[in-house]
Amino acid sequence: MxxxxxxxxxxxxxxxxxxxxxxxxxxxxxxxxxxxxxxxxxxxxxSLHHLLGIEVIQSSTGLFLTQSQYITDILVRFKMDGAKVVSTSLAASDKLLPAPSGSTPVDVIQFRRLLGLLQYLVITRPDISYAVNRLSQFMHSPTELHWQAAKRLNGCFGI
Structure with a gap:
C-alpha cells in the first residue's frame, strides 16, 4: 500500500x-x-536485511536485492557447486521438444524440485525467466536433454 x-x-x-x-x-x-x-x-x-529469503543491501543509491545464498544452496543441493560457469542460460543448439519415444527419462521429482527453486529465483534474476519457463513446459515428462539444460541453467550463476 x-x-x-x-x-x-x-x-x-x-x-x-x-x-x-x-x-x-x-x-x-x-x-x-x-x-x-x-x-x-x-x-x-x-533496517531491512532479509525478506522471504532475499537479501536486501542498502546503499547510497538505493536498495539492491540478491539471492546469492539461495543460489549457493541450490548448487550444493544438486551437487553443482563446483561446476563450470556458462554465459548463456540455454545453448542455442538445445532443441527442447517433448520426450520422443525411446528417449532417456530422468527423475521427475528432482527435475520438478529444481524448476520450482529456479522459479523463485526469477525474482532477482529475470535474465533466466525465458529458460525457466521453457524448461517448465517439460515438467510432466523430462528427458536427459531437459535435465542437462536445467543443469546448464544452474551454471549461469557463477558462485
Missing amino acids: VLSRHRGLVYFLVYVDDIILTGNDVAWLNCFVDTLSACFALKDLG
Missing part, C-alpha cells in the same frame, strides 16, 4: 506477520508507526 500526504510518501508492505515500512518523510513515518503501535503489538527490527 502506498500512502501519500503533500509531498510525503509511506510504503507499507505486509506479508503474513511481517511489515515493512519506508518513506520519504521521517516525521510522518514515525507518526504512522505510533498509530499502528496504538492498535497492534509491534516490534521494530531496524
Whole structure:
C-alpha cells in the first residue's frame, strides 16, 4: 500500500506477520508507526536485511536485492557447486521438444524440485525467466536433454 500526504510518501508492505515500512518523510513515518503501535503489538527490527529469503543491501543509491545464498544452496543441493560457469542460460543448439519415444527419462521429482527453486529465483534474476519457463513446459515428462539444460541453467550463476 502506498500512502501519500503533500509531498510525503509511506510504503507499507505486509506479508503474513511481517511489515515493512519506508518513506520519504521521517516525521510522518514515525507518526504512522505510533498509530499502528496504538492498535497492534509491534516490534521494530531496524533496517531491512532479509525478506522471504532475499537479501536486501542498502546503499547510497538505493536498495539492491540478491539471492546469492539461495543460489549457493541450490548448487550444493544438486551437487553443482563446483561446476563450470556458462554465459548463456540455454545453448542455442538445445532443441527442447517433448520426450520422443525411446528417449532417456530422468527423475521427475528432482527435475520438478529444481524448476520450482529456479522459479523463485526469477525474482532477482529475470535474465533466466525465458529458460525457466521453457524448461517448465517439460515438467510432466523430462528427458536427459531437459535435465542437462536445467543443469546448464544452474551454471549461469557463477558462485
